[in-house]
Amino acid sequence: MKILVVNCGSSSLKYQLFDMTDESVLAKGLVERIGIEGARIKHVKTGMDTVIKNTDIPNHKVAFKVVVEALLDENHGAIKSLDELSAVGHRVVHAGEKYAGSVIITQGVIDALEECVPLAPLHNPANLMGIYAVTEALPNIPQAGVFDTAFHQTMPGCAYMYGVPYHYYEKYKVRRYGFHGTSHFYVSRRAAEIVGKPVESLNIVTCHMGNGSSITAVKAGKSVDTSMGFSPLPGVIMGTRCGDVDALLVSFLAEQEGIDNKAMSHVLNKESGLLGISGISSDLRDIEEAADGGNQRAKLAEEMLFYGVKKYIGSYAAAMGGMDVLVFTAGIGENSARAREGICEGLEFMGVKIDREKNKVRGEERIISADDSKVKVIVIPTDEELVIARDTKRLVTDGK
Numbered sequence: 001m002k003i004l005v006v007n008c009g010s011s012s013l014k015y016q017l018f019d020m021t022d023e024s025v026l027a028k029g030l031v032e033r034i035g036i037e038g039a040r041i042k043h044v045k046t047g048m049d050t051v052i053k054n055t056d057i058p059n060h061k062v063a064f065k066v067v068v069e070a071l072l073d074e075n076h077g078a079i080k081s082l083d084e085l086s087a088v089g090h091r092v093v094h095a096g097e098k099y100a101g102s103v104i105i106t107q108g109v110i111d112a113l114e115e116c117v118p119l120a121p122l123h124n125p126a127n128l129m130g131i132y133a134v135t136e137a138l139p140n141i142p143q144a145g146v147f148d149t150a151f152h153q154t155m156p157g158c159a160y161m162y163g164v165p166y167h168y169y170e171k172y173k174v175r176r177y178g179f180h181g182t183s184h185f186y187v188s189r190r191a192a193e194i195v196g197k198p199v200e201s202l203n204i205v206t207c208h209m210g211n212g213s214s215i216t217a218v219k220a221g222k223s224v225d226t227s228m229g230f231s232p233l234p235g236v237i238m239g240t241r242c243g244d245v246d247a248l249l250v251s252f253l254a255e256q257e258g259i260d261n262k263a264m265s266h267v268l269n270k271e272s273g274l275l276g277i278s279g280i281s282s283d284l285r286d287i288e289e290a291a292d293g294g295n296q297r298a299k300l301a302e303e304m305l306f307y308g309v310k311k312y313i314g315s316y317a318a319a320m321g322g323m324d325v326l327v328f329t330a331g332i333g334e335n336s337a338r339a340r341e342g343i344c345e346g347l348e349f350m351g352v353k354i355d356r357e358k359n360k361v362r363g364e365e366r367i368i369s370a371d372d373s374k375v376k377v378i379v380i381p382t383d384e385e386l387v388i389a390r391d392t393k394r395l396v397t398d399g400k
């Protein structure tokens, strides 16, 4: 069974073609700069060199056509006919309170996702464009939606409600939703497999730290709290996002600077975080280099990140009544030994003890805690696409 996983951003389309008989990736790629000058597709058939083709790609429909062409290509394609495709799985960011799991996409699902557009104005429209593009190109192939918010639907009210008048929740559905759910789900399951215990018996804190970062408390396999909220802005400081701030900062700054909501949102989403503090870069690699060179603001940015993650770990351990496993994943979590060490430093009182030698690892699954550490600390490369492919397979095979 071959399944294509599609992840659409506003100007990009990422894809991976899986052979689900052994969960191998047959081909993958990325269409960039959709609707912008300089559009191109980077395609790689497993085991072969990357092929780059520059071509005019005005919208997601054309982007998907270009993907289909690449998949069918005689030399670097991975299928001979579209009939080989059993289903397409989509990453969709926001499903509101409607879906706590993945679903087969029907008109009703599309309507529900359209309703969620105000909750994720940057992401859901792009995800929907992907669904529309695939529907037009492959009308007879089943499609599944896998949602970033779904895994967090198990949070209790005390974790997801904000202390604003209740009627705003009823009227506008303002609450904590959480994001990166597919990643937190994957690494928590994988962590349980690695330590050889059922996930139901474990308290796990998962740190997904990349350009966007979120920390999640996974108790007995369920998300019980997460650091992102109504939007993917709060939580720890990120590449360009501010993370947690006093809500009144927003109106204060808007008034002082004479800027409107849209401009304010831009400041908080795109000009803040590691970039805003350091004034150098949103990329932790640049920050680490500058900090080593004596740049004090880079050092501060790095310290803010480590301190923020440490506080979430502590609070989630408290929320769950303890922590058995601590997981690091995504760009920073998988690659920065320095970040992992900086975050874990001082958590020895909770039974977290890193082995510095074992921690020297990049992009590889490994237990990095000392043998006598009460808490197992594990680096696990995330694989959201695999979860999407598995869910899609399950839905088209079993119908649920």
Ligand code: AMP
Pocket: 209, 210, 211, 212, 239, 282, 283, 284, 285, 330, 331, 332, 335, 336
């Ligand atoms: P992601 O969004 O998961 O792709 O993560 C991207 C981010 O990971 C980059 O912006 C960097 O900040 C970070 N990153 C990737 N590799 C490293 C590394 N070797 N050291 C520190 N940070 C890294």
